[in-house]
Amino acid sequence: MSVIYQRVALIGLGHIASSMFWGMKASGLADEVTGYARSAETRETAREIGLCDRVCDSAADAVEGADLVVLCVPVGAMGAVARDIAPHLKPGATISDVGSVKRAVIEAVEPHLPESVHFVPAHPLAGTEQSGPASGFAELFHNRWCLLTPARADATEVAKLRRFWKGLGSKVDEMDADRHDLVLAVTSHAPHLIAYTMVGVADDLQRVTENEVIQFSATGFRDFTRIAASDPTMWRDVFLSNKDATLEILGRFTEELFALQRAIRQGDGDHLHDYFTRTRAIRRGIIEAGQDTDAPNFGRGAHSTGRAE
Amino acid sequence: MSVIYQRVALIGLGHIASSMFWGMKASGLADEVTGYARSAETRETAREIGLCDRVCDSAADAVEGADLVVLCVPVGAMGAVARDIAPHLKPGATISDVGSVKRAVIEAVEPHLPESVHFVPAHPLAGTEQSGPASGFAELFHNRWCLLTPARADATEVAKLRRFWKGLGSKVDEMDADRHDLVLAVTSHAPHLIAYTMVGVADDLQRVTENEVIQFSATGFRDFTRIAASDPTMWRDVFLSNKDATLEILGRFTEELFALQRAIRQGDGDHLHDYFTRTRAIRRGIIEAGQDTDAPNFGRGAHSTGRAE
Known part of the structure; x- marks a missing residue:
């Protein structure tokens, strides 16, 4: 797999972000991945386990020079994060997110972003019952849908983000936010x-x-x-x-x-x-449709739990 | 594992009964297992796949000489089956069932049974989303609870049924029916x-x-x-x-x-x-409590579905 975004910034370092990081490393989708988490404890854990090539102490530092910025914080925190990083975004960068709700995220994030960036909201339908920076794994998105709600975003940039999620193993579709x-x-x-x-x-x-x-x-x-x-x-x-x-x-x-x-x-x-x-x-x-299996040994072996949002 | 009941009769040949049969064969818990299903098609399938040592064309034939008779029919059919088999039960035999409800089964079955038999209701907390005679497998009950609601049954016979379910891989407990x-x-x-x-x-x-x-x-x-x-x-x-x-x-x-x-x-x-x-x-x-696992790859591989009663 070839590099799609030279530098990627992950804001919020929980289950989804950590899985994205390991997935990017496994498939070589990015040259450098920076990360930021609000909690010092999370940043410390991330540094200990090698999560992100560089863990930054501010969101502003993490997004500087990034070609793709992915907001991986709870939906209610997206607006504040967007406001904080907006002045530091590289012109031409793509901003995306992984929130489970799209209309509210668009309304919270879009007003803060400069004209010079591309906003392509996304929602990977994946996850387990685990959370936190240590819970991610590279295969989380394999064969899971990632839904993009690009609205007016530039078609070339949308196509690029599609390739990125496909590189992480997802199936990708586009949809209206509502x-x-x-x-x-x-x-x-x-x-x-x-x-x-x-x-x-x-x-x-x-x-x-x-x-x-x-x-x-x-x-x-x-x-x-x-x-x-x-x-x-x-x-x-x-x-x-x-x-x-x-x-x-x-x-x-x-x-x-x-x-x-x-x-x-x-x-x-x-x-x-x-x-x-x-x-x-x-x-x-x-x-x-291939979204599940009817193999009769659910809940039995080592291969049997977790959950997606 | 040694033989616990020389002859076992399974009335109803669905998911639970077929799993019991394969489990008994795997662990040598019975010398001969007879079976009966109301539907000729089910009996035909059972004969084709070798389900039961002998598939009978009537419930009366199936229970004749059986040391353990297990009613594996839907809860609403238990009473009628008990009435049909009652005159043919071997004195001293144990009658049990696998119904998901216990009070209603006791009320439907008990009045039909002769004094000479032991009634020990049971409920294995196991099953998958599959049904039918071809869906059973020997490991279905492994590490699953089987709850007995013996009420006034003879302690020796209850202990014997406990050993039987343990032989199928279950954990066994007793409980009041209500x-x-x-x-x-x-x-x-x-x-x-x-x-x-x-x-x-x-x-x-x-x-x-x-x-x-x-x-x-x-x-x-x-x-x-x-x-x-x-x-x-x-x-x-x-x-x-x-x-x-x-x-x-x-x-x-x-x-x-x-x-x-x-x-x-x-x-x-x-x-x-x-x-x-x-x-x-x-x-x-x-x-x-060991009833499930938090391994993070639920719904992924071949080892990921099915469901319990």
Whole structure:
């Protein structure tokens, strides 16, 4: 793989940024990668484990001379970071991000950026339940989608960022920011809130000890806890910044749940059976689309967990 | 491993029964295993793939002379099967089952059984999203819990069934039937209904194409679809026969969900952050209890899916 951006700056050094770094090193996509994290402890860890060619003590230093700057901070922190780095950006640089919400990020970041840079928002649909600078690995993005929401960005620069993400192993597609936020509300944001809720209910339940919940957690609940172990700050920001779409989907969810609860209460087995038969088909579609596997040993060996946002 | 029951009869030849058969063969727990399934097609498949030493054309034939009879049919069919086999049971035999609900199974089965047999209900917390006679594999129960709800059963016979399940690789515990049903409502039944609901919502949503949902399904939703691909008949019966506990937990779930929705609407980030931090701890407990792993490559290789009852 040849170099796509000579110098890349990663702002925020968590799970996604550290995976990007190891991926860039593995595939030779950049000559030099600088990094910055707000926390001194994170910068220290990064230096210890060799994360980034150069860890800087300010975001301004990290972005200086960078051809690509990627904002890898929680969605709620993107605006402040953009404001801080804006005066130090190299003319002609591409600015991107990895936020799970796109409209709010665009609104927070774009006003701060000078005319001379290219803003191409991105969202890699990847991640595990891990977080922090030591949790990244080069293969995180392999065969995962990365969605770009470039709007008015220059086509040449968009194509370059596409090549970059393909170099990290991703499949890349483009989408309108609002559509992205709705699709992700359905496929990711609402499911996460629901998983968080169910795990919270189990924890609260005085009549069932936490020990029983943990010990006898069948896969239903175990999958939920995996989802609900994701980074709290990241997810708080996702819900607050994709509020409308998330609340809309949750409203639809509640309607459906009430209909199924009524069917249970009334003993309407046909309704339940029909519903469960229909949902099976979607699963088959996902397996056929190559987004998951139906190999029957989930949760067994060393190869069996983690989660994507 | 030595023989524990000379002859074992499996009534119903789906995912659990076929896994039990291959497990018994692998560990030499039984001399002969007979099997019966209501559907001629299933019996035909079983004969073709060598599932059971002898596939019988009636449940009566299958249980004749059996030292252990295991009912592996959906919970709603247990009563009728018990009634059919009762006159043919060998005195001193142990009757067990693998149903996900225990109180309803006991109420449906026990009245039909003669005094001369031992009834020891059981529930292996294992399974994948697969179903049918060809889907079983010997390792399904390895390191999974099997919960027995023996009530007044003879201690010697309970101990024997414990050894049998340990021989299949399970960890075994005993529990009161009502407590089992409540614990499972929290850890399995309610999470399944919620997953079914969310997948149904995604399917219904006119503004998002099914293709987008499938293609861009991040792990949150992908885990839900795996859960929601489970056998519709089995799950209809679970919900109808564990109605009270399931509805109670769903009621608590809805309360919590509304509180989180309100926090999102009002922009109460602290409430969300605190909640998400609390749920993270449960996940750590499950990993520490050895019920799952936090290896970071979930959904990647060949070793990454399936689901438990």
